[in-house]
Amino acid sequence: MRQHQSILEFKHGRYFKVALLLCVAAIGVYCWHEPPAAYLKPYGGTWLGYTLGTIGAVLILWLMLLGVRKRSYQSSLGSVQGWTSAHVYLGTSLVIVASLHCAFEFGWNIHTLAYVLMMLVIASGFFGMYSYLRYPEYMTANLAGETLETMLLKVADLESKCKRIALELPDEVNTLVMDASKRAAEKSALQGSFRRQLAGVDPKHPMRVARDNLLKSSTLKLSAAQTKAQEQLVGEMSRIVTLTDRVRRDLKFRALMQVWLYFHVPLSFALLAALTAHIISVFYFW
C-alpha cells in the first residue's frame, strides 16, 4: 500500500467526479434553458440564474469553511484530506458555475468585482496546488539528503575555516574575508525580506563578491605556502557560495509554498464581502 496519497487522488478522485458532474449538469441545463424573452439572453435573474447563483454562493461559503475544519482537530466530520480534495475540485467547478450564473456578462460593478475576486482566489489556489505538487520534489533534489540546518551549520563551519585560513594571508585578503563574513551576517543575506526569499539566488551575496574579488586580485605577492592557502581559501569560499545558493533555493521553495496563501486567504475574505454586497444589492434594488 502506498503511504502517500495526493489529495487529487483521494478515494479515486471521488470529488473530481462530483465536480465534473456539477459542471456537466450546469452546462447542460444552461444550454437547454431558454430564458424568458424579456431578458433577451441568459441572465442571473432567471430561475436558472438564481439556482446557479445559490449553488455558487453555498459552495463559496463551504469552501471557506475548510479554514475552520482544518483547525478543528476534534472534528470527525470527514477527513481533512477529503475536505481538501473536495475543496480543490469543487472550487474549480465554481469557474463554470459562476460564469454560467452571470451568463458571461461583465461590467464595472460589484457583481463583476465578486466574480473577478473569485477567479483570483481560484487562480491563487491553482498555484498553491501546483506548488504543493511540484516544489517538495524540487526541494528534496536541492537538499540532496541534507537539511536546511546541516547546510547552515556547514556554512558556519566553512566561514570560521575561511577566517582561520585568512589569518595566514596578507591583510588585504584577511580584511576581505572578515568583511565579507561580517557583511553577510549584517545584510542577513539569507534571511532577508519575503520578497528576497522569493527571489532565490542572490548574485550579490557578500561571500560571492569577496571570492570573485579575491580571484581577480592577482597583484599580491604571496609565498608558496600563502598561494596554497589562498587556493584553499577560494575553494572554501566557493563551497560557501554553493551552499548558500542551495539554502536560498530551499528558502525560495518554502516561500513559494507559503506565498500563495497570502493571496488566497485575504482574497477569499474580500470575495466573501463582495459576494454579500452582490447578493444584498441585487435584492435591495430588485
Next chain:
Amino acid sequence: MDIQVTYISLNRRGQQQRDQQRVAGPLINIGRGTQCQVHLPDPRVALQHAQITVAEAGVTLEAEPGRIQINGRAVDGAKLALGDRIEVGPYILEVEVPPAGLPLALAVTLAVPLPSFGGEGQRFVLRSPRVSKRRLAYIGFIGILLLCLLVPIGADLLGYAQAPDAKSASSSAESVVRTMSAKFAQTWNPGPVSRSHQPFGADCRACHGLPFVQVKDLSCIECHKQIKEHVPAAELTGAQGQAFRDTRCAECHRDHKGVQMAPRAQEQCADCHRDVKIVAADAKSEKAADFRTAHPEFRLSLMDADKPEVIRRVRQGKPASPDMVERSNLKFNHKLHLDPDGVRDPEGKRDTAGTLDAQGRRTILKCADCHQPNEGGRLMASISMESHCQSCHSLAFEPQVTKRQVVHGDEAEIATMLREFYARLVLGDVPPDVNPPKDLPRMRPGAVLTYQERQAALRIADQKANLVLRELFETRKVCSTCHEVARKADGAGWKVAPVRITQIWMPQSMFSHAKHTTEKCTLCHDVSNSKDSKHIAMPDITSCRECHVGAVAVVGKVTSDCATCHKFHAGRDYWHGVAQAQMLARGKK
C-alpha cells in the same frame, strides 16, 4: 577483511581517549546513518557520506564530488596510504599503522565540534511577511463591505431616504451621506440603463422604490401616463388571462440590459395569440404566431362616406368578400388617369412625347403626381382638389367670359360668388380680365340708376348666376365628373355627397411608406385595371410575404417578428380613433 577504527575523543580532563573497534569489510560505509560501519554522528555529515573498499590490491576511499578532502585536496576517491588525512565534514580520519593482519587502521577525530545555535546559525531563521494573512483578510473584507454595501445603503440606514424631499437635506452631513450613497450605489449598477432612462439613470430610487421590493408598475406609470393597455382588463378571462393582467411592466421591460428596453420577442406575443381564447374567451382576433407560418389574412378597416360612425372591418381572402368595396362617394378611374399614352391636359406641362391630339396636349401621370407620403412618412398625404386635380379639372364657371374658377367644396359660397360676379357686370363695373357675356345686359358706365332700375338689373344678374350654377352642377357636369350631385329636395340648390377617402386601411399595423420607397408603388398597389373608386388596391398577406418572413430568418428575405408591424401598447382603438376623428373632421368641412 576487517579494518581497525579508533575513535579519539577528549575526556573531561582534556585527555585523549581511544576507542578501538574492528569493522568488517570489504565494503565499509562512512556516514551519519546508524547503518554505517564508521558512524559519524554529526548533522554536517551526510547520511552515507563515503565508502571504503578493502581489496587485495589496497584500500580505496570513494565519495560524491565535494564531500571529502584528502590531505587538503578535494577528491572523489583515492587509494589510501599511511599518513593520509581525510576530512569528512567536521571529522578528520587519519590512516595509522594497522595492526598485523589488517589492511587499514583509521583514527577518527572530531576536529570542529558543532557550533552552538544562537551563534552564526541564528540569522538563518525564516521570517514571515510583515503583514499577516489575517490582517489582509480583515482589510479586504471590511473595505469592500464598507464601500460596496454600507455606503450605498448609508442614506437608508440613517433614515434619510424617507425624508419627503431628497433635495432639501437638513444638514450638510445628511447631504454628504446622500451624495456618497448615490455615488457608491453606482457600483451596484448591473448594466447601462436604456437611453430614454439615462437622464435619471444615476438615481436608483427613481424606479426602485422600497428596498427588497420588485419595481412596481406605479414607478413606470408615474412618467408613462399615456401608455395604453394592450386589451381592456375586463376582457381577459381564465387563469392565463389573470396572469397576463397581473404581469408587471418590468417583467417585459428589463432595464440595465444595454440600450434596448422594449422587448421584441415574438414568443411573448405568440404565447397568447397562438390561441387568444385562452386569455380572452370572447376575443375575435384569429390565431397568429408567426408572420410566415401562422398569420391570418389582413383585415381592412373601411368606413363608408355616408356612415362615418361605423367602421367595417373586412378580412381579405379569396373569394373576396362582397363588402370589400370602398364607398367614398368619389368617382375616380385609375385606369383612365394612368393611361400609358397620357391624359388630356389643357396645360400639357409634363408631356413626354410632345404629341398633340384634337383637344390639346397630353400628360402622362405617375402615382407620385397625386400620392405623396405625409410629413411623418408613414401614411400618404391626403389628396386635395386644389393641389392634385384642379390643374386639369378646371372649375371655370364660364370659360368664354373669364378664367376665374369657383371655389371647391362649398355650394353656398359658389352661389354667392356667382351672384356677386354677375351683379358687378350688370351694374357696368367690368374688371379688365373679364370678357362680358353677350347675353347679359349691362348699364352704361357712369349712368345713375333708380332703385327700381337697380333691382331689375340685379334680378337679371341672379338669373344669370342661377343659370351658370345649373350648368356647373347639372348640365356641364363640372361637379358630377367626380361627385354624386343631387338637387336638394326643396329645389333650392344642389347637394354634393360628402367624400371620405380611407387613409388608414390597416390601423393595427405600423406600415411605413417611408421605409418602402425603394419599391415601386405597383408592386403592392395594382390599379392598372381599376375603373371604379369602389375597387380597393390594398396588398394582401401574400404580397407582403414575397419579401417578409417570420421571426425565423430565411435567406434572401426580411426577418419580421410581430413587433415589426404591430405595437403592443397602441391600444386597440388607437389608429381607428385617429382615422375616424380625421375623417369626421374633414366630413364636417
